[in-house]
Structures are given as structure tokens and as C-alpha cells.
Amino acid sequence: MQKEFEDGSSRLPKPSDRRRFSIGTMAFSRAVSLEQAMVANLALEDRLEEDTEGEPVESCLKRMLSTRTAVSTSSSFAQRQQAAVGANEQFREIGTGSIGKVFEHPGTTFAYKLPVTDQKDKLWNNYVVHKRIEASFQSLPFFDGQVEIPRCFWYATPDTQTFWDLNLDFFPKTREFPRKPRHALCMERIFPLPRPVRHALIEKYCPPQAREKMKSDVANKDCLVRPYLGRVKFGQGGLFFSLRNFKLHADQVQELGVVAADLYTGMAHALAVLHWDTKIDANDI
Numbered sequence: 001m002q003k004e005f006e007d008g009s010s011r012l013p014k015p016s017d018r019r020r021f022s023i024g025t026m027a028f029s030r031a032v033s034l035e036q037a038m039v040a041n042l043a044l045e046d047r048l049e050e051d052t053e054g055e056p057v058e059s060c061l062k063r064m065l066s067t068r069t070a071v072s073t074s075s076s077f078a079q080r081q082q083a084a085v086g087a088n089e090q091f092r093e094i095g096t097g098s099i100g101k102v103f104e105h106p107g108t109t110f111a112y113k114l115p116v117t118d119q120k121d122k123l124w125n126n127y128v129v130h131k132r133i134e135a136s137f138q139s140l141p142f143f144d145g146q147v148e149i150p151r152c153f154w155y156a157t158p159d160t161q162t163f164w165d166l167n168l169d170f171f172p173k174t175r176e177f178p179r180k181p182r183h184a185l186c187m188e189r190i191f192p193l194p195r196p197v198r199h200a201l202i203e204k205y206c207p208p209q210a211r212e213k214m215k216s217d218v219a220n221k222d223c224l225v226r227p228y229l230g231r232v233k234f235g236q237g238g239l240f241f242s243l244r245n246f247k248l249h250a251d252q253v254q255e256l257g258v259v260a261a262d263l264y265t266g267m268a269h270a271l272a273v274l275h276w277d278t279k280i281d282a283n284d285i
Helices: 023-052 057-064 075-084 121-138 161-170 195-205 208-216 250-256 260-278
Strands: 092-096 100-104 110-115 152-156 184-188 225-228 246-249
Touching (some): 121 184, 121 260, 152 161
Antiparallel strands (some): 092 100, 110 184, 152 184
């Protein structure tokens, strides 16, 4: 049983509490559904590859970046996740921000954010705000389907033995980020865009001399696109290229022929909820 706070958030109970949160059961149930989804996605990916073969890059991106198009996750991602269901796979870093590093839990829908410093307050604030946002969208059913909010599951401390006894050894061990129990935020992972989209983005926006290297870069498999509809891109950019949180600017959206209204309408609805119901400024969300 979780303890409820005045702001509507909740924290994992201490390990000594016999009613503690059952991480193992939750992971198992979500792993089963994930396995079923991955089997379907493998078939969808084969069809997607066939559909995009020989298609111009711009046409491919216009179609697959549209909010009206449903695409599967990449086959390599699906195969890796399906194989990991029920197995003990090492957790892989899939992103780093100003607050923390994010790791995938293969075979589940979980992602863990761990603070990059010993200052845990910002990570805890992430959790509290995320729970408030989740509650806002759940209380406004007429927004269902317009905006998808990743689930926020739980928050662990270095003393949460239920989690760390099971999972500590699966985290990477490096000099820069030693393996040890830390504060951890567990949330639903946003799955990456499929391989045809990744390769099309590389063909369109990556410097020619780096394209093949970028296609084989493991980090670029964690591809997410962030639309920047209030900003245009100046210049050609430098040699650095990454598909992690790839910025797609307003002029690029227009050039590809993607219907911008579909993007900014959803954004506007989300910002309205965050401002008027959650009562946060939503800066950099």
C-alpha cells in the first residue's frame, strides 16, 4: 500500500512494510502483454519495410511522421525485447539529461531514471509533477486519445531493498557512474521510432560522410523526435548528429508536408491541461 501525500503523489513504503509494492508481479504481468505486442510488431515491421522500399525519403517521412499513421516499433527493438521477456538482461542506458540517466528494462515497459548527482530533490520533483500530470489527464476523459501520457509507476530510494536486491547487478558499472543503490524513478518507456523512419531521417538530415556510421550507431536506435513548431532551423548544422531527442523544426515540418495542425493542436490541448488543471508552467516538458 502506498502512502498518499497532500499533492496527490505517492512514495514506495519502506521495505519493512509487509504491504510493500510488488515490483515482481507488476513486471511479470506487463512483460506478458509486451511479449504479445512484440510478436505482432515483428509482423508489422516486415510489412512496413516492404511498404517503404524504393519510396522517396521525403514521402516516407511525411507519411510516417504523421499523427494519423500507425507504425510499429523497429524489428531489432522488437526482437531484443521479445527475447528478453523472462530473461535476466543487462539494463542499457537510453538517454541522459540534466537531471538523470535513463535505463531500459529489457522485456518490460519500464524505464528507470537515476540522478546524475547526489541531489535527489529534482528527481523527486519529477515524480511528484508527473503524478499530478497523470491525475489531470485521467480526470479529463474528453482528452482521451489526443495526448498519450507515459505512466509514472513508483519512486525508490537507496533503502528500497525490494528493488535494489533484485536489480542492482543489472545496471552498468562505469567510473563516471558507479553501480550503487540510488534514488530511482520508474516510468513507462516511450518506444523508439522504427528503422525505416530512422534511416530516412539520417538520409535527409545527416551529413553524407557520416550516414552509414549513424545508421549502425546503437545509440541512434533510441530514436525520438521532438517537434519544435515555434522555431526554424538556421544553417546546415555541424558534424554532430544524433537521433536521440531529434529536433524537427517548423520549417522542416513544412518542407516534409506534415500536417502541422495535427501536431500543434495536440500540444495546445496538453499545454492547456497542464496550465489550467495541473497548474504548472510546462517549461521544457
